[in-house]
Amino acid sequence: MREIAKLAATSLGLMTALVLPSVATSPADEGSIWSRADEATDTMQVGREGDAHAGNTGPGKSTSGQSQDRYLRADATACLTFDDLEAVQAITTAPGACPQNTTEAQITPACDGTRLHALWVQRLRKDGTYANPEQLTDDQCITPTDLTTQARHAFRTLHIPTPTATLQATPPLLVNIHYPAYTTATPHDRDTTLLGIPLTIRAEPTRYTWDFDDPHSTSNTLTTTDPGHPWHPGDPTPDTTWIGHTYTRLGTPDTDPHTHTDTHGNVYRTHITPTLTTTWQGRYRIQGTSTWTTIPDTLTTTSTTTPLTITEARTHLVCQDLHGNRTC
Template sequence: MTCAELGADLDSLSGIVTAPGACPEGTDIAEITVPCEDGEYALDALWVQRVQADGSYGDPEQLTDDECITPADLATEARREFKTMKITAPVATVQGNPPMIVNVHYPAYTTAAPQDRTVTLLGVPVVIRAEPTEFTWDFDDPHSPAGTTLTTTDPGRPWREGDPTPDHSWVGHTYSRLGTPDQDPGTAVDDKGNTYRTGVTVSLTTTWQGRFRVQGTSTWTDIPGTITTTSTTDPTTVTEARTRLVCDDLEGTSTC
Protein backbone atom coordinates (compact mmCIF):
# COMPACT_ATOMS: atom_id res chain seq x y z
CA MET A 1 0.00 0.00 0.00
CA THR A 2 1.53 3.33 -1.02
CA CYS A 3 0.69 7.01 -1.36
CA ALA A 4 0.60 8.60 -4.79
CA GLU A 5 -0.13 12.18 -5.89
CA LEU A 6 -3.76 12.60 -6.82
CA GLY A 7 -4.16 12.11 -10.56
CA ALA A 8 -0.56 11.03 -11.01
CA ASP A 9 0.75 7.77 -12.36
CA LEU A 10 2.02 5.08 -10.03
CA ASP A 11 5.64 5.85 -10.94
CA SER A 12 5.37 9.10 -8.94
CA LEU A 13 5.03 7.43 -5.56
CA SER A 14 5.60 9.78 -2.65
CA GLY A 15 6.18 7.26 0.09
CA ILE A 16 5.32 3.96 1.68
CA VAL A 17 2.75 3.96 4.49
CA THR A 18 1.95 1.43 7.15
CA ALA A 19 -1.81 1.98 7.51
CA PRO A 20 -4.82 3.16 5.51
CA GLY A 21 -5.53 6.85 6.07
CA ALA A 22 -1.89 7.76 6.65
CA CYS A 23 -1.43 9.52 3.32
CA PRO A 24 -0.70 13.28 3.54
CA GLU A 25 -3.07 15.85 2.08
CA GLY A 26 -3.01 15.90 -1.68
CA THR A 27 -2.20 12.22 -2.02
CA ASP A 28 -4.33 9.10 -1.94
CA ILE A 29 -3.84 5.40 -1.31
CA ALA A 30 -2.58 3.44 -4.29
CA GLU A 31 -2.72 -0.33 -4.11
CA ILE A 32 0.01 -2.41 -5.71
CA THR A 33 -1.23 -5.89 -6.64
CA VAL A 34 1.15 -8.84 -6.49
CA PRO A 35 1.23 -10.52 -9.92
CA CYS A 36 0.18 -14.16 -9.58
CA GLU A 37 0.97 -16.93 -12.03
CA ASP A 38 -1.49 -19.42 -13.50
CA GLY A 39 -2.82 -21.70 -10.77
CA GLU A 40 -2.08 -19.12 -8.06
CA TYR A 41 -4.56 -16.79 -6.37
CA ALA A 42 -4.02 -13.37 -4.79
CA LEU A 43 -4.33 -13.11 -1.00
CA ASP A 44 -4.71 -9.57 0.31
CA ALA A 45 -2.61 -8.24 3.15
CA LEU A 46 -3.95 -8.77 6.68
CA TRP A 47 -4.59 -5.75 8.88
CA VAL A 48 -5.60 -5.51 12.54
CA GLN A 49 -6.76 -2.81 14.97
CA ARG A 50 -6.02 -3.61 18.62
CA VAL A 51 -8.20 -2.54 21.56
CA GLN A 52 -6.39 -0.04 23.79
CA ALA A 53 -6.51 0.24 27.58
CA ASP A 54 -9.16 2.99 27.37
CA GLY A 55 -11.39 0.81 25.19
CA SER A 56 -10.64 2.63 21.95
CA TYR A 57 -9.07 1.08 18.87
CA GLY A 58 -5.47 1.77 18.01
CA ASP A 59 -4.10 2.58 14.59
CA PRO A 60 -4.38 -0.19 11.98
CA GLU A 61 -1.34 -2.43 11.79
CA GLN A 62 -0.35 -4.49 8.79
CA LEU A 63 0.44 -8.09 9.80
CA THR A 64 1.12 -9.67 6.42
CA ASP A 65 1.89 -8.58 2.89
CA ASP A 66 -0.06 -9.33 -0.26
CA GLU A 67 0.91 -12.78 -1.53
CA CYS A 68 0.03 -15.47 -4.03
CA ILE A 69 -1.29 -18.83 -2.81
CA THR A 70 -1.95 -22.21 -4.45
CA PRO A 71 -4.56 -24.94 -3.75
CA ALA A 72 -1.87 -26.67 -1.65
CA ASP A 73 -1.87 -23.63 0.67
CA LEU A 74 -5.65 -24.01 1.07
CA ALA A 75 -5.65 -27.78 1.63
CA THR A 76 -5.46 -27.74 5.45
CA GLU A 77 -8.26 -25.21 5.76
CA ALA A 78 -10.35 -27.08 3.19
CA ARG A 79 -9.99 -30.32 5.14
CA ARG A 80 -11.09 -28.59 8.34
CA GLU A 81 -14.16 -27.16 6.62
CA PHE A 82 -15.03 -30.53 5.08
CA LYS A 83 -14.81 -32.31 8.45
CA THR A 84 -17.36 -29.88 9.93
CA MET A 85 -19.62 -29.87 6.86
CA LYS A 86 -23.25 -30.69 7.62
CA ILE A 87 -24.27 -33.26 5.02
CA THR A 88 -27.93 -34.16 4.59
CA ALA A 89 -28.29 -37.94 4.83
CA PRO A 90 -29.91 -39.32 1.64
CA VAL A 91 -33.22 -41.20 1.80
CA ALA A 92 -32.89 -45.00 1.90
CA THR A 93 -35.64 -47.01 0.20
CA VAL A 94 -36.34 -50.73 0.04
CA GLN A 95 -38.99 -51.09 -2.65
CA GLY A 96 -41.99 -53.28 -1.95
CA ASN A 97 -45.34 -53.10 -0.19
CA PRO A 98 -45.37 -54.36 3.40
CA PRO A 99 -45.30 -56.99 4.59
CA MET A 100 -42.23 -58.23 2.73
CA ILE A 101 -42.24 -61.89 1.70
CA VAL A 102 -39.39 -64.35 2.15
CA ASN A 103 -37.51 -65.49 -0.97
CA VAL A 104 -38.43 -62.33 -2.91
CA HIS A 105 -35.57 -60.03 -3.99
CA TYR A 106 -36.41 -56.46 -2.98
CA PRO A 107 -34.55 -53.59 -4.73
CA ALA A 108 -32.83 -51.07 -2.47
CA TYR A 109 -31.78 -47.62 -3.63
CA THR A 110 -30.92 -44.09 -2.54
CA THR A 111 -31.04 -40.65 -4.13
CA ALA A 112 -27.62 -39.55 -2.87
CA ALA A 113 -26.11 -36.64 -4.86
CA PRO A 114 -23.08 -34.35 -4.40
CA GLN A 115 -23.55 -31.54 -1.88
CA ASP A 116 -21.69 -28.20 -2.06
CA ARG A 117 -20.78 -25.55 0.47
CA THR A 118 -19.18 -22.17 -0.36
CA VAL A 119 -16.72 -20.78 2.20
CA THR A 120 -13.91 -18.25 2.36
CA LEU A 121 -10.48 -19.72 3.10
CA LEU A 122 -7.54 -17.36 3.69
CA GLY A 123 -9.55 -14.65 1.97
CA VAL A 124 -10.26 -16.80 -1.09
CA PRO A 125 -13.83 -17.98 -1.98
CA VAL A 126 -13.77 -21.78 -2.20
CA VAL A 127 -16.40 -24.44 -3.02
CA ILE A 128 -16.26 -27.53 -0.79
CA ARG A 129 -17.96 -30.58 -2.31
CA ALA A 130 -19.00 -33.86 -0.64
CA GLU A 131 -19.51 -36.71 -3.12
CA PRO A 132 -21.16 -40.06 -2.23
CA THR A 133 -18.71 -42.84 -3.09
CA GLU A 134 -19.80 -45.94 -1.15
CA PHE A 135 -23.05 -47.35 0.25
CA THR A 136 -23.30 -49.95 3.02
CA TRP A 137 -26.74 -51.44 3.59
CA ASP A 138 -27.70 -53.29 6.77
CA PHE A 139 -30.88 -55.22 6.06
CA ASP A 140 -31.41 -56.33 9.67
CA ASP A 141 -31.37 -60.00 8.65
CA PRO A 142 -29.32 -62.13 11.06
CA HIS A 143 -31.03 -65.39 10.01
CA SER A 144 -30.45 -65.62 6.23
CA PRO A 145 -27.21 -67.28 4.97
CA ALA A 146 -26.43 -64.31 2.69
CA GLY A 147 -25.84 -62.13 5.74
CA THR A 148 -27.22 -58.79 6.78
CA THR A 149 -24.92 -56.26 5.05
CA LEU A 150 -24.10 -55.25 1.48
CA THR A 151 -21.42 -52.69 0.48
CA THR A 152 -21.44 -51.24 -3.03
CA THR A 153 -20.48 -48.15 -5.04
CA ASP A 154 -23.83 -48.40 -6.86
CA PRO A 155 -26.66 -46.32 -5.30
CA GLY A 156 -29.19 -48.80 -6.71
CA ARG A 157 -32.34 -48.13 -8.71
CA PRO A 158 -36.07 -48.64 -8.28
CA TRP A 159 -38.06 -51.20 -10.24
CA ARG A 160 -40.42 -49.64 -12.78
CA GLU A 161 -43.22 -51.05 -14.88
CA GLY A 162 -41.71 -52.90 -17.84
CA ASP A 163 -38.42 -53.71 -16.08
CA PRO A 164 -37.39 -57.35 -15.65
CA THR A 165 -38.12 -59.00 -12.33
CA PRO A 166 -35.43 -57.85 -9.85
CA ASP A 167 -32.84 -60.54 -9.17
CA HIS A 168 -29.56 -60.72 -7.28
CA SER A 169 -27.84 -58.52 -9.91
CA TRP A 170 -29.87 -55.61 -8.50
CA VAL A 171 -28.80 -53.77 -5.35
CA GLY A 172 -31.21 -55.24 -2.83
CA HIS A 173 -31.85 -58.15 -0.50
CA THR A 174 -33.70 -61.46 -0.18
CA TYR A 175 -34.97 -62.55 3.22
CA SER A 176 -34.87 -66.35 3.23
CA ARG A 177 -35.26 -67.17 6.93
CA LEU A 178 -37.18 -65.57 9.75
CA GLY A 179 -35.72 -67.14 12.84
CA THR A 180 -37.35 -69.42 15.38
CA PRO A 181 -40.64 -68.31 16.98
CA ASP A 182 -40.47 -67.74 20.76
CA GLN A 183 -36.65 -67.95 20.61
CA ASP A 184 -35.54 -65.13 18.31
CA PRO A 185 -36.74 -61.59 19.19
CA GLY A 186 -39.48 -60.34 16.88
CA THR A 187 -40.23 -63.77 15.35
CA ALA A 188 -43.65 -65.28 15.98
CA VAL A 189 -46.46 -67.35 14.39
CA ASP A 190 -49.88 -65.95 13.48
CA ASP A 191 -53.22 -67.73 13.94
CA LYS A 192 -52.91 -69.29 10.46
CA GLY A 193 -49.55 -70.84 11.21
CA ASN A 194 -47.49 -68.31 9.22
CA THR A 195 -44.14 -67.36 10.69
CA TYR A 196 -43.38 -63.63 10.62
CA ARG A 197 -40.82 -61.18 11.98
CA THR A 198 -41.69 -57.64 13.06
CA GLY A 199 -39.65 -54.48 13.60
CA VAL A 200 -37.30 -55.05 10.66
CA THR A 201 -35.43 -51.77 10.02
CA VAL A 202 -33.00 -51.26 7.14
CA SER A 203 -30.15 -48.75 7.55
CA LEU A 204 -27.85 -47.17 4.97
CA THR A 205 -24.39 -45.79 5.74
CA THR A 206 -23.18 -43.46 2.98
CA THR A 207 -19.47 -42.61 2.69
CA TRP A 208 -18.64 -39.14 1.33
CA GLN A 209 -15.37 -38.03 -0.26
CA GLY A 210 -14.37 -34.35 -0.14
CA ARG A 211 -13.05 -32.11 -2.94
CA PHE A 212 -12.56 -28.36 -3.26
CA ARG A 213 -11.99 -25.74 -5.95
CA VAL A 214 -11.45 -22.01 -5.97
CA GLN A 215 -14.72 -20.37 -6.95
CA GLY A 216 -14.76 -19.47 -10.63
CA THR A 217 -12.33 -22.23 -11.61
CA SER A 218 -13.00 -25.77 -12.80
CA THR A 219 -10.07 -27.64 -11.20
CA TRP A 220 -10.97 -29.83 -8.20
CA THR A 221 -8.50 -30.93 -5.52
CA ASP A 222 -9.19 -34.04 -3.40
CA ILE A 223 -9.48 -33.69 0.38
CA PRO A 224 -8.01 -36.58 2.45
CA GLY A 225 -10.44 -38.50 4.68
CA THR A 226 -14.15 -39.24 4.45
CA ILE A 227 -17.43 -38.50 6.24
CA THR A 228 -20.30 -40.95 6.79
CA THR A 229 -24.03 -40.40 7.20
CA THR A 230 -26.69 -42.91 8.28
CA SER A 231 -30.27 -43.22 7.01
CA THR A 232 -32.94 -45.68 8.21
CA THR A 233 -36.25 -46.94 6.89
CA ASP A 234 -39.45 -47.27 8.89
CA PRO A 235 -39.87 -50.65 10.65
CA THR A 236 -41.66 -53.29 8.61
CA THR A 237 -42.70 -56.96 8.83
CA VAL A 238 -41.28 -59.91 6.92
CA THR A 239 -43.48 -63.01 6.59
CA GLU A 240 -43.63 -66.26 4.67
CA ALA A 241 -46.02 -67.00 1.81
CA ARG A 242 -47.30 -70.53 2.26
CA THR A 243 -48.66 -72.56 -0.65
CA ARG A 244 -52.20 -73.88 -0.21
CA LEU A 245 -54.29 -76.16 -2.44
CA VAL A 246 -57.68 -74.62 -3.31
CA CYS A 247 -60.64 -75.91 -5.31
CA ASP A 248 -61.68 -72.69 -7.10
CA ASP A 249 -59.88 -71.12 -10.07
CA LEU A 250 -59.53 -67.37 -10.65
CA GLU A 251 -62.99 -67.21 -12.23
CA GLY A 252 -64.62 -68.85 -9.23
CA THR A 253 -65.21 -72.20 -10.92
CA SER A 254 -64.77 -75.21 -8.65
CA THR A 255 -62.25 -77.79 -9.87
CA CYS A 256 -62.64 -80.30 -7.01
Protein backbone atom coordinates in the same frame (compact mmCIF):
# COMPACT_ATOMS: atom_id res chain seq x y z
CA MET B 1 7.03 -4.81 3.85
CA ARG B 2 6.89 -3.92 7.54
CA GLU B 3 10.06 -1.85 7.04
CA ILE B 4 8.31 0.22 4.35
CA ALA B 5 5.31 0.75 6.61
CA LYS B 6 7.54 1.97 9.46
CA LEU B 7 9.41 4.29 7.09
CA ALA B 8 6.10 5.72 5.88
CA ALA B 9 5.04 6.48 9.44
CA THR B 10 8.26 8.24 10.40
CA SER B 11 9.55 10.03 7.29
CA LEU B 12 8.33 13.50 6.36
CA GLY B 13 6.37 13.56 3.12
CA LEU B 14 6.29 9.75 2.74
CA MET B 15 2.79 8.43 2.88
CA THR B 16 1.13 5.11 1.94
CA ALA B 17 -1.78 4.08 -0.29
CA LEU B 18 -3.55 0.74 -0.48
CA VAL B 19 -4.78 -1.44 -3.32
CA LEU B 20 -7.98 -2.85 -1.85
CA PRO B 21 -9.02 -6.50 -2.17
CA SER B 22 -12.58 -7.67 -1.75
CA VAL B 23 -12.37 -9.44 1.60
CA ALA B 24 -11.26 -8.42 5.08
CA THR B 25 -10.39 -11.04 7.67
CA SER B 26 -9.70 -11.52 11.34
CA PRO B 27 -6.16 -11.30 12.68
CA ALA B 28 -6.85 -14.07 15.16
CA ASP B 29 -7.38 -16.78 12.55
CA GLU B 30 -6.05 -16.32 9.03
CA GLY B 31 -8.20 -19.21 7.85
CA SER B 32 -11.46 -18.10 9.37
CA ILE B 33 -14.45 -17.01 7.31
CA TRP B 34 -15.54 -13.40 7.73
CA SER B 35 -18.46 -11.42 6.36
CA ARG B 36 -18.04 -9.26 3.26
CA ALA B 37 -16.99 -5.78 4.27
CA ASP B 38 -18.93 -2.60 3.55
CA GLU B 39 -19.25 -1.97 -0.19
CA ALA B 40 -18.36 1.70 0.19
CA THR B 41 -15.31 1.46 2.39
CA ASP B 42 -14.35 -2.22 2.32
CA THR B 43 -13.35 -2.07 5.98
CA MET B 44 -14.19 -4.57 8.69
CA GLN B 45 -15.08 -3.48 12.20
CA VAL B 46 -14.37 -5.97 14.95
CA GLY B 47 -15.79 -5.76 18.45
CA ARG B 48 -13.71 -6.11 21.56
CA GLU B 49 -15.25 -9.54 22.10
CA GLY B 50 -14.14 -10.60 18.62
CA ASP B 51 -17.48 -10.45 16.81
CA ALA B 52 -17.54 -9.05 13.29
CA HIS B 53 -19.75 -6.36 11.85
CA ALA B 54 -19.43 -4.78 8.43
CA GLY B 55 -20.51 -1.30 7.53
CA ASN B 56 -20.38 2.39 8.41
CA THR B 57 -21.61 3.12 11.90
CA GLY B 58 -19.69 6.27 12.75
CA PRO B 59 -16.38 6.64 14.56
CA GLY B 60 -15.78 3.87 17.02
CA LYS B 61 -19.36 2.66 17.32
CA SER B 62 -21.24 -0.39 16.13
CA THR B 63 -24.97 -0.66 15.61
CA SER B 64 -25.22 -1.91 19.18
CA GLY B 65 -23.02 0.90 20.57
CA GLN B 66 -20.10 -1.49 21.11
CA SER B 67 -16.59 -0.13 20.47
CA GLN B 68 -14.77 -1.69 17.54
CA ASP B 69 -11.41 -1.91 15.81
CA ARG B 70 -11.25 -2.00 12.01
CA TYR B 71 -9.40 -4.54 9.88
CA LEU B 72 -8.49 -4.46 6.22
CA ARG B 73 -6.60 -6.59 3.72
CA ALA B 74 -4.68 -4.46 1.24
CA ASP B 75 -1.54 -4.38 -0.84
CA ALA B 76 0.91 -1.76 0.39
CA THR B 77 2.20 0.86 -2.03
CA ALA B 78 4.07 3.88 -0.70
CA CYS B 79 2.18 6.89 -2.03
CA LEU B 80 -0.37 9.29 -0.52
CA THR B 81 -1.65 10.06 2.98
CA PHE B 82 -1.71 7.05 5.28
CA ASP B 83 -3.53 8.40 8.32
CA ASP B 84 -6.96 6.81 8.11
CA LEU B 85 -8.43 3.83 6.25
CA GLU B 86 -11.42 5.96 5.26
CA ALA B 87 -9.15 8.35 3.35
CA VAL B 88 -7.29 5.53 1.69
CA GLN B 89 -10.40 4.28 -0.10
CA ALA B 90 -10.38 7.04 -2.72
CA ILE B 91 -6.70 6.70 -3.60
CA THR B 92 -5.74 5.02 -6.86
CA THR B 93 -2.39 3.47 -7.69
CA ALA B 94 -2.63 4.01 -11.44
CA PRO B 95 0.63 5.15 -13.08
CA GLY B 96 1.35 8.77 -12.24
CA ALA B 97 -1.14 8.86 -9.36
CA CYS B 98 1.47 9.63 -6.74
CA PRO B 99 2.21 13.34 -6.34
CA GLN B 100 5.63 14.87 -6.78
CA ASN B 101 8.22 14.58 -4.03
CA THR B 102 6.73 11.34 -2.71
CA THR B 103 8.24 7.90 -2.83
CA GLU B 104 6.41 5.03 -4.51
CA ALA B 105 7.32 1.44 -3.72
CA GLN B 106 5.28 -1.74 -4.10
CA ILE B 107 6.35 -5.17 -2.96
CA THR B 108 4.90 -8.10 -4.92
CA PRO B 109 6.53 -11.31 -3.72
CA ALA B 110 7.02 -14.17 -6.14
CA CYS B 111 4.15 -16.60 -5.77
CA ASP B 112 3.31 -19.91 -7.43
CA GLY B 113 -0.15 -19.90 -5.90
CA THR B 114 -2.61 -17.16 -4.95
CA ARG B 115 -1.31 -14.00 -3.29
CA LEU B 116 -3.14 -12.85 -0.16
CA HIS B 117 -2.83 -9.15 0.68
CA ALA B 118 -1.30 -7.92 3.93
CA LEU B 119 -3.57 -7.45 6.95
CA TRP B 120 -3.93 -3.98 8.56
CA VAL B 121 -5.75 -2.73 11.63
CA GLN B 122 -6.87 0.61 12.99
CA ARG B 123 -7.11 0.47 16.79
CA LEU B 124 -9.89 2.39 18.49
CA ARG B 125 -8.67 5.08 20.87
CA LYS B 126 -10.42 5.89 24.14
CA ASP B 127 -11.70 9.16 22.67
CA GLY B 128 -13.58 7.27 19.95
CA THR B 129 -11.18 8.07 17.11
CA TYR B 130 -8.92 5.63 15.28
CA ALA B 131 -5.16 5.37 15.48
CA ASN B 132 -2.96 5.14 12.40
CA PRO B 133 -3.20 1.82 10.54
CA GLU B 134 -0.82 -0.89 11.71
CA GLN B 135 0.41 -3.69 9.49
CA LEU B 136 -0.19 -7.05 11.17
CA THR B 137 1.00 -9.46 8.49
CA ASP B 138 2.97 -9.38 5.27
CA ASP B 139 1.57 -10.45 1.92
CA GLN B 140 1.26 -14.22 1.84
CA CYS B 141 1.49 -16.73 -0.98
CA ILE B 142 -1.37 -19.20 -0.67
CA THR B 143 -0.36 -22.55 -2.18
CA PRO B 144 -2.57 -25.56 -2.98
CA THR B 145 -1.23 -27.18 0.20
CA ASP B 146 -2.41 -24.21 2.27
CA LEU B 147 -5.85 -24.37 0.68
CA THR B 148 -6.12 -28.12 1.20
CA THR B 149 -5.35 -27.76 4.91
CA GLN B 150 -8.10 -25.16 5.32
CA ALA B 151 -10.49 -27.10 3.07
CA ARG B 152 -10.02 -30.21 5.23
CA HIS B 153 -11.13 -28.27 8.30
CA ALA B 154 -14.14 -26.83 6.46
CA PHE B 155 -15.08 -30.29 5.15
CA ARG B 156 -14.93 -31.87 8.61
CA THR B 157 -17.46 -29.34 9.90
CA LEU B 158 -19.74 -29.68 6.87
CA HIS B 159 -23.32 -30.67 7.65
CA ILE B 160 -24.54 -33.28 5.17
CA PRO B 161 -28.29 -33.96 5.07
CA THR B 162 -28.94 -37.66 5.72
CA PRO B 163 -30.13 -39.22 2.45
CA THR B 164 -33.24 -41.36 2.25
CA ALA B 165 -32.71 -45.15 2.12
CA THR B 166 -35.44 -47.36 0.66
CA LEU B 167 -36.03 -51.10 0.39
CA GLN B 168 -38.77 -51.16 -2.23
CA ALA B 169 -41.59 -53.53 -1.33
CA THR B 170 -45.31 -53.69 -0.59
CA PRO B 171 -45.71 -54.95 3.01
CA PRO B 172 -45.53 -57.58 4.15
CA LEU B 173 -42.40 -58.74 2.34
CA LEU B 174 -42.13 -62.36 1.23
CA VAL B 175 -39.16 -64.68 1.53
CA ASN B 176 -37.22 -65.65 -1.60
CA ILE B 177 -38.10 -62.47 -3.51
CA HIS B 178 -35.37 -59.98 -4.41
CA TYR B 179 -36.27 -56.45 -3.33
CA PRO B 180 -34.49 -53.40 -4.81
CA ALA B 181 -32.62 -51.07 -2.44
CA TYR B 182 -31.66 -47.53 -3.35
CA THR B 183 -30.79 -44.11 -1.92
CA THR B 184 -31.30 -40.48 -2.88
CA ALA B 185 -27.73 -39.44 -1.98
CA THR B 186 -26.38 -36.71 -4.27
CA PRO B 187 -23.31 -34.41 -4.02
CA HIS B 188 -23.62 -31.66 -1.41
CA ASP B 189 -21.87 -28.32 -2.03
CA ARG B 190 -21.11 -25.34 0.21
CA ASP B 191 -19.60 -22.07 -0.99
CA THR B 192 -17.19 -20.41 1.39
CA THR B 193 -14.10 -18.19 1.52
CA LEU B 194 -10.85 -19.55 2.92
CA LEU B 195 -7.65 -17.52 3.17
CA GLY B 196 -9.38 -14.82 1.17
CA ILE B 197 -10.11 -17.18 -1.74
CA PRO B 198 -13.69 -18.16 -2.71
CA LEU B 199 -14.04 -21.94 -2.79
CA THR B 200 -16.71 -24.57 -3.23
CA ILE B 201 -16.44 -27.47 -0.77
CA ARG B 202 -18.11 -30.66 -2.01
CA ALA B 203 -19.10 -33.88 -0.25
CA GLU B 204 -19.64 -36.56 -2.87
CA PRO B 205 -21.21 -39.96 -2.09
CA THR B 206 -18.79 -42.64 -3.25
CA ARG B 207 -19.57 -45.80 -1.27
CA TYR B 208 -22.75 -47.37 0.09
CA THR B 209 -22.81 -50.09 2.74
CA TRP B 210 -26.17 -51.78 3.37
CA ASP B 211 -27.03 -53.83 6.45
CA PHE B 212 -30.31 -55.63 5.72
CA ASP B 213 -30.94 -56.74 9.30
CA ASP B 214 -31.00 -60.36 8.23
CA PRO B 215 -29.13 -62.57 10.71
CA HIS B 216 -30.34 -65.69 8.92
CA SER B 217 -28.52 -64.86 5.67
CA THR B 218 -24.86 -65.17 4.73
CA SER B 219 -25.18 -62.00 2.62
CA ASN B 220 -26.61 -59.68 5.24
CA THR B 221 -24.40 -56.76 4.16
CA LEU B 222 -23.58 -55.26 0.79
CA THR B 223 -20.95 -52.62 -0.06
CA THR B 224 -21.14 -50.97 -3.46
CA THR B 225 -20.40 -47.78 -5.37
CA ASP B 226 -23.86 -47.94 -6.96
CA PRO B 227 -26.66 -45.98 -5.21
CA GLY B 228 -29.22 -48.39 -6.67
CA HIS B 229 -32.49 -47.52 -8.38
CA PRO B 230 -36.19 -48.26 -7.90
CA TRP B 231 -38.28 -50.67 -9.96
CA HIS B 232 -40.88 -49.10 -12.27
CA PRO B 233 -43.75 -50.77 -14.12
CA GLY B 234 -42.41 -52.20 -17.35
CA ASP B 235 -38.97 -52.91 -15.87
CA PRO B 236 -37.76 -56.52 -15.77
CA THR B 237 -38.29 -58.42 -12.55
CA PRO B 238 -35.54 -57.49 -10.07
CA ASP B 239 -32.95 -60.20 -9.58
CA THR B 240 -29.62 -60.50 -7.84
CA THR B 241 -27.98 -58.20 -10.41
CA TRP B 242 -29.97 -55.34 -8.80
CA ILE B 243 -28.77 -53.53 -5.68
CA GLY B 244 -31.07 -55.12 -3.10
CA HIS B 245 -31.63 -58.16 -0.92
CA THR B 246 -33.43 -61.52 -0.76
CA TYR B 247 -34.65 -62.73 2.64
CA THR B 248 -34.58 -66.53 2.69
CA ARG B 249 -35.53 -67.45 6.26
CA LEU B 250 -37.77 -66.10 8.98
CA GLY B 251 -36.12 -67.72 11.98
CA THR B 252 -37.64 -69.91 14.67
CA PRO B 253 -40.89 -68.60 16.20
CA ASP B 254 -40.67 -67.61 19.86
CA THR B 255 -36.93 -68.34 19.83
CA ASP B 256 -35.45 -65.82 17.43
CA PRO B 257 -36.21 -62.16 18.26
CA HIS B 258 -39.30 -60.72 16.54
CA THR B 259 -40.26 -64.04 14.92
CA HIS B 260 -43.69 -65.36 15.88
CA THR B 261 -46.72 -67.33 14.63
CA ASP B 262 -50.23 -65.91 14.32
CA THR B 263 -53.49 -67.73 15.09
CA HIS B 264 -53.65 -69.11 11.54
CA GLY B 265 -50.22 -70.65 11.72
CA ASN B 266 -48.52 -68.02 9.57
CA VAL B 267 -44.95 -67.18 10.59
CA TYR B 268 -43.85 -63.55 10.62
CA ARG B 269 -40.67 -61.69 11.42
CA THR B 270 -41.29 -58.07 12.38
CA HIS B 271 -39.27 -54.92 13.19
CA ILE B 272 -36.79 -55.48 10.35
CA THR B 273 -34.85 -52.23 9.91
CA PRO B 274 -32.24 -52.11 7.12
CA THR B 275 -29.61 -49.37 7.47
CA LEU B 276 -27.40 -47.63 4.93
CA THR B 277 -24.00 -46.10 5.69
CA THR B 278 -22.98 -43.63 2.99
CA THR B 279 -19.33 -42.59 2.67
CA TRP B 280 -18.74 -39.06 1.39
CA GLN B 281 -15.47 -38.04 -0.25
CA GLY B 282 -14.35 -34.44 0.20
CA ARG B 283 -13.33 -32.24 -2.74
CA TYR B 284 -12.91 -28.52 -3.35
CA ARG B 285 -12.35 -26.13 -6.23
CA ILE B 286 -11.61 -22.44 -6.58
CA GLN B 287 -14.78 -20.76 -7.79
CA GLY B 288 -14.60 -19.90 -11.47
CA THR B 289 -12.44 -22.94 -12.26
CA SER B 290 -13.43 -26.48 -13.24
CA THR B 291 -10.67 -28.44 -11.50
CA TRP B 292 -11.62 -30.33 -8.34
CA THR B 293 -8.95 -31.21 -5.76
CA THR B 294 -9.50 -34.24 -3.54
CA ILE B 295 -9.56 -33.67 0.21
CA PRO B 296 -7.88 -36.63 1.96
CA ASP B 297 -10.82 -37.15 4.31
CA THR B 298 -14.23 -38.81 4.24
CA LEU B 299 -17.43 -38.42 6.24
CA THR B 300 -20.24 -40.93 6.79
CA THR B 301 -23.97 -40.70 7.31
CA THR B 302 -26.33 -43.44 8.48
CA SER B 303 -29.86 -43.82 7.14
CA THR B 304 -32.57 -46.29 8.15
CA THR B 305 -35.59 -47.51 6.25
CA THR B 306 -39.07 -47.76 7.70
CA PRO B 307 -39.52 -50.92 9.82
CA LEU B 308 -40.58 -53.92 7.73
CA THR B 309 -42.40 -57.22 8.27
CA ILE B 310 -41.61 -60.35 6.34
CA THR B 311 -43.52 -63.63 6.00
CA GLU B 312 -43.72 -66.60 3.64
CA ALA B 313 -46.35 -67.38 1.06
CA ARG B 314 -48.21 -70.59 1.99
CA THR B 315 -50.36 -72.78 -0.25
CA HIS B 316 -53.80 -73.95 0.84
CA LEU B 317 -56.16 -76.46 -0.76
CA VAL B 318 -59.61 -74.91 -1.23
CA CYS B 319 -62.83 -76.37 -2.57
CA GLN B 320 -64.12 -73.41 -4.58
CA ASP B 321 -62.96 -71.35 -7.51
CA LEU B 322 -62.71 -67.60 -7.79
CA HIS B 323 -66.41 -67.34 -8.60
CA GLY B 324 -67.49 -69.25 -5.52
CA ASN B 325 -68.29 -72.49 -7.33
CA ARG B 326 -67.61 -75.60 -5.29
CA THR B 327 -64.97 -77.83 -6.86
CA CYS B 328 -64.64 -80.70 -4.39
